[in-house]
Amino acid sequence: MKLSYNILVFGNEPVEKSIARLSRFGYDAVEFVGEPDLYDPAEVRSLLAKYNIRAGSICNIWKKDRDFTSANPEIRENAKRYTKSTIDLAEAIGAEVVIVAPTANMRITRELPPEEEWKYAVEGIRECGEYALSRGVTLVIEPWNRFETYLINRLEQAIRLAQDINLPNVKIMGDLFHMNIEESSIPEAIRKARGWLVHMHVADNQRDLPGKGHLSWPEIFSALKDIQFPGYLVLEYIPPHADPYFAFREKVDESVYDEHAQYAAEFIRKFL
Numbered sequence: 092m093k094l095s096y097n098i099l100v101f102g103n104e105p106v107e108k109s110i111a112r113l114s115r116f117g118y119d120a121v122e123f124v125g126e127p128d129l130y131d132p133a134e135v136r137s138l139l140a141k142y143n144i145r146a147g148s149i150c151n152i153w154k155k156d157r158d159f160t161s162a163n164p165e166i167r168e169n170a171k172r173y174t175k176s177t178i179d180l181a182e183a184i185g186a187e188v189v190i191v192a193p194t195a196n197m198r199i200t201r202e203l204p205p206e207e208e209w210k211y212a213v214e215g216i217r218e219c220g221e222y223a224l225s226r227g228v229t230l231v232i233e234p235w236n237r238f239e240t241y242l243i244n245r246l247e248q249a250i251r252l253a254q255d256i257n258l259p260n261v262k263i264m265g266d267l268f269h270m271n272i273e274e275s276s277i278p279e280a281i282r283k284a285r286g287w288l289v290h291m292h293v294a295d296n297q298r299d300l301p302g303k304g305h306l307s308w309p310e311i312f313s314a315l316k317d318i319q320f321p322g323y324l325v326l327e328y329i330p331p332h333a334d335p336y337f338a339f340r341e342k343v344d345e346s347v348y349d350e351h352a353q354y355a356a357e358f359i360r361k362f363l
């Protein structure tokens with residue numbers, strides 16, 4: 092298990108500040124925002140070398156016009172084009188993982204019959220998975236809670252989708268905030284996902300820092316150890332808003348970034 096942090100939560104600060112902070116508090120890797128226009132890959136590579144930290148993963152941003160299962164063929168095509176651009180970014184900066192989802196974030200009703208949208212989800216993510224394979228990148232499907240999507244809410248649904256896609260580099264991830272809403276048992280869901288679960292977003296039940304809510308951390312870590320979880324534990328603190336992307340358009344208090352990163356690393360290390 093390795094430690095990482097989604098720098099989406101650091102807002103618009105220069106990327107060097109984020110990379111330096113995570114390096115300072117002993118993180119193994121950085122999770123970058125899936126917006127290729129934000130980064131100059133050559134600059135990112137040199138910053139990662141300078142601060143001796145890896146590019147672990149890329150967290151794609153699923154806006155309305157990036158949707159593998161939209162009824163609109165333009166939007167479905169755009170989801171593939173967009174995902175390939177983030178796979179290119181991953182390859183360029185040396186990130187192993189790109190996070191995908193089959194619907195736009197906050198689209199909570201279907202636009203097509205279930206069989207048809209499943210087919211589009213399989214085809215779209217498979218096409219991107221094939222593209223990622225030759226570039227050494229793994230795609231991980233992230234389930235979201237029912238208030239952000241209707242399609243993939245639980246790990247077992249993500250596994251079914253990955254099984255239908257049927258590529259060695261298409262796996263799944265878990266996000267403890269979403270899992271707390273959708274899974275009957277978080278540790279059981281983790282244990283049943285052995286072999287598929289290769290990436291995690293870590294937050295407490297209300298999406299605050301781990302240990303600030305009511306999740307049972309000893310049980311969660313014991314399940315992760317049982318399955319020999321091989322991937323990154325990525326801190327994803329998000330302020331309390333229904334729309335996770337909106338949360339970062341609000342003015343955030345930058346003075347807490349250091350404190351958060353330090354606290355989260357210390358908290359998690361206690362369980363490793």
Ligand SMILES: [Mn+2]
Binds near residue numbers: 233266292327
């Ligand atoms: Mn997440």
